[in-house]
Amino acid sequence: MPEVEPLSSMGGEGRLELRQIGVSFGGVAAVRDVSLVFRPHVITGLVGPNGAGKTTLLNAISGFASVERGTIELDRSELTKLPAAQRAHYGVVRGFQTVRLLEGETAFDNILVGCERASQPNIFAQLFNLPAQRRSWRRDRGAAAEIAERLGISSVAHRPVAELPFATRRLVELARILVVRPKVLLLDEPAAGLNAHGRRQLTETLQAYHAVSPFTMIVIEHDVDLVRRMCSECVALAQGSVIATGDPGHVLDDPEVRRAYFGDQVHHA
DSSP states (O other), X not given: OOOOOOGGGGOSOOOEEEEEEEEEETTEEEEEEEEEEEOXXXXXXXXXXXXXXXXXXXXXXXXXXOOSEEEEEETTEEOTTOOHHHHHXXXXXXXXXXXXXXXXXXXXXXXXXXXXXXOOOOHHHHHTTOHHHHHHHHHHHHHHHHHHHHTTOGGXXXXXXXXXXXXXXXXXXXXXXXXXXXXXXXXXXXXXXXXXXHHHHHHHHHHHHXXXXXXXXXEEOSOHHHHHHHOSEEEEEETXXXXXXXXXXXXXXXXXXXXXXXXXXXXXX
């Protein structure tokens, strides 16, 4: 019987390219001809006012929204028509604003759930606990323990997540996402609901992990100070179109971006 594939077989680096992506709902354009390249070793902040198309763009990349036109490529493999589950197999992983955990389970068991996205033995091996299943079990538990250690939550891994503070729960969710080492990580307001200390902790943890295990990371965030601290590149959207790209400081200080975010009265202040 063949060996179980390593848990990290999907992951590592990944170059994501969008070409003239368009998404509409009920005839209304939510994303208009967006062409961007996202590179490994880079954390990219995606900013813009409410209704700018940020979440729709992440949904288009991850397969949760249908693309009307344009193409999506990851390491030269086209993903445009693939459903979300197949994109996850290629290494595109999506995080959401709301923490979604199994409340009655431990932090460690919640992280193990993320291992299901990796290659698993066939049902026959699982039912009869054959060697491939035992190897998979050891592999998954080792990977879960490693990511818990790297994100600084190994000391609470045995506790039910319902008992943990919100900031720690957010890290458990990130560990569940990162355990399979995605090629592309899409985060929608990961710091939502966190206090200042929790935001710093999240930012520092993500930066430290990304520095050691680089991959393409795209983060939607309304906290512009967090974007300045965490991201090395920034993309600003307004009304579904890209209005600025580049260094976060330059993008966030761009007059057109400030008008879109805050209105003319702040720009002229």
